[in-house]
Amino acid sequence: MQEVRAVVARAKDAPVTVETIRIPDPGPGEVVVKVQACGVCHTDLHYRQGGINDEFPFLLGHEAAGLVETVGEGVTQVEPGDFVVLNWRAVCGDCRACNRGEPQYCFATHNATQKMTLTDGTELTPALGIGAFAEKTLVHAGQCTKVDPEASPAAAGLLGCGVMAGLGAAINTGAVGRGKSVAVIGCGGVGCAAVVGSSLAGASRIIAVDIDERKLDWAKELGATDTVNSKETDPVEAIRELTGGFGADVVIDAVGRPETYQQAFYARDLAGTLVLVGVPTPDMKLPDIPLIDVFGRGGALKSSWYGDCLPSRDFPMLIDLYRQGRLDLDAFVSEEITLGDVESAFERMHHGDVLRSVVVL
Known part of the structure; x- marks a missing residue:
């Protein structure tokens, strides 16, 4: 003792x-x-x-x-x-x-x-x-x-915790890969880590969304190719415009609120993936999304627990990337x-x- x-x-x-x-x-x-x-x-x-x-x-x-x-x-x-x-x-x-x-x-x-x-x-x-x-x-x-x-x-x-949650939401849960387009809603620590993870995975376009210009600047410094201030612009329309009118292949909600979840749902391309990694409070409910839209848009709606990481596999690998100057x-x-x-x-x-x-x- x-x-x-x-x-x-x-x-x-x-x-x-x-x-x-x-x-x-x-x-x-x-x-x-x-x-x-x-x-x-x-x-x-x-x-x-x-x-x-x-x-x-x-x-x-x-x-x-x-x-x-x-x-x-x-x-x-x-x-x-x-x-x-x-x-x-x-x-x-x-x-x-x-x-x-x-x-x-x-x-x-x-x-x-x-x-x-x-x-x-x-x-x-x-x-x-x-x-x-x-x-x-x-x-x-x-x-x-x-x-x-x-x-x-x-x-x-x-x-x-936080950096692994964001990196893993992109790499493990969202399966971001070479050439994919990604949008990250919410650019605090977890969201910025999702930006970094998307960049590491070879995403072609990484769109950072937030209402705070400071956080958008952080995301840009960490690898976002585009930024959207959702206090001034409809983020769904902005993400679609930046992706040829289609929407992103993977949208990561790093906020965890009904309104951001709804934005993430409609900002996906057809058959796109939505990853929820922001943690909601117990009182929050799913937004009012017509079930026909869930069916019609296809794809996957996922929750990311701890970035779906396996510490024994992921931590040493990520520390190696850090030591190499790549993370x-x-x-x-x-x-x-x-x-x-x-x-x-x-x-x-x-x-x-x-x-x-x-x-x-």
């Missing part, structure tokens, strides 16, 4: 606090990781706002990279000193998805069995089973993916902050001032 500093959300909508928490020694299949960097993701804000569940207090933070400190009994895939990116898809190997050869959809992912606590013994709920706004955290060994130790922790950790993860790091700056980082994220604030320890 050891005590470390960490960011805790004690109640719905209450400002987060930096507190001392207790980390158990790792049990069978568990690992203690010394966190080096952790990105501030919108999902953490959802936890703080009570938008995920009401299992307060939460130990926030999940987009993280760090060094394995100690391992529990039976752990063989990592050892002390390994540089790892943490993930929330620790594949079980024996669920319905895993048994049919689709571990990227694993339905029974692993988390640590023991609980981290406040000093009074109150159990903490770690965000996405990770809880990495902390000097150290306890996770399942399967949540640790070993990558090139020469990578910057601040950049590498972003693969743990600019550093461009997503808008600022480096401390644990005490997380609450103000939520505010900057809410206002769209940053792609990612990253806590560096």
Whole structure:
């Protein structure tokens, strides 16, 4: 058992606090990781706002990279000193998805069995089973993916959630390939990562859509060939005009609202693919789209879970591309902050001032 500093959300909508928490020694299949960097993701804000569940207090933070400190009994895939990116898809190997050869959809992912606590013994709920706004955290060994130790922790950790979600939405879920046209609606961290993923995959035209010119500028710098300000222009008409009147082959909704989903649906070419990667709130309903249009336009309507990634496959490959200079993860790091700056980082994220604030320890 050891005590470390960490960011805790004690109640719905209450400002987060930096507190001392207790980390158990790792049990069978568990690992203690010394966190080096952790990105501030919108999902953490959802936890703080009570938008995920009401299992307060939460130990926030999940987009993280760090060094394995100690391992529990039976752990063989990592050892002390390994540089790892943490993930929330620790594949079980024996669920319905895993048994049919689709571990990227694993339905029974692993988390640590023991609980981290406040000093009074109150159990903490770690965000996405990770809880990495902390000097150290306890996770399942399967949540640790070993990558090139020469990578910057601040950049590498972003693969743990938002950047992987966007890249994967394009490459894995949307199957973007050479010569395809892509439109990305919403150009925050996830949307810009979808732009990067589309570029990596060889898309011929990448149309970035947002209501904020700053975000459109970010998307342009990261590989968008065209931008559309949907506050000033009908995005469906603009996307069609930029694609010969047909619509894009793949449209990625990185916002997750009924209105953006409807735009994405009608901005596709016939037999095109719509990928929903933006996370809706529980109260949102599907837009009023006539069923004959669903049938008549054909194609595929998909949801992308974590970019449909397989961490053991995707993280090392993407870090290799980063080390080769072909994937600019550093461009997503808008600022480096401390644990005490997380609450103000939520505010900057809410206002769209940053792609990612990253806590560096």
